[in-house]
Amino acid sequence: MSFTLNIETDFSSEEVTEAIRSAIEHEKHVARYKIKSYSTICRDFEAKFGLSSAELRTKLETEKMIKESSFLDWYEAKKGLDHWSKRLEILSGVSFK
Secondary structure, three states, X not given: OOOOOOOOOOOOHHHHHHHHHHHHHHHHXXXXXXXXXXXXXHHXXXXXXXXXXXXXXXXXXXXXXXXXXXXXXXXXXXXXXXHHHHHHHHHHOOOOO
């Protein structure tokens, strides 16, 4: 997929490209950090309950266990992990020509 990006500035294309490239690299760094943090939380919950994240999600949804705070913590961590993993995948596909 490709698209056009219109940039309205008086800066040179090299300066604009470097600023965008730097911003993307920074966001990728943030994503990797978030993925590592959320992965650790999810692994801890998986070990605590002896279930995979997929099994925990099914159990949470089918048994209405959402009221238990530990499950809510895991659920939010899993959502964060999924969000940042997707974001990193998207950013990793960006290139400049």
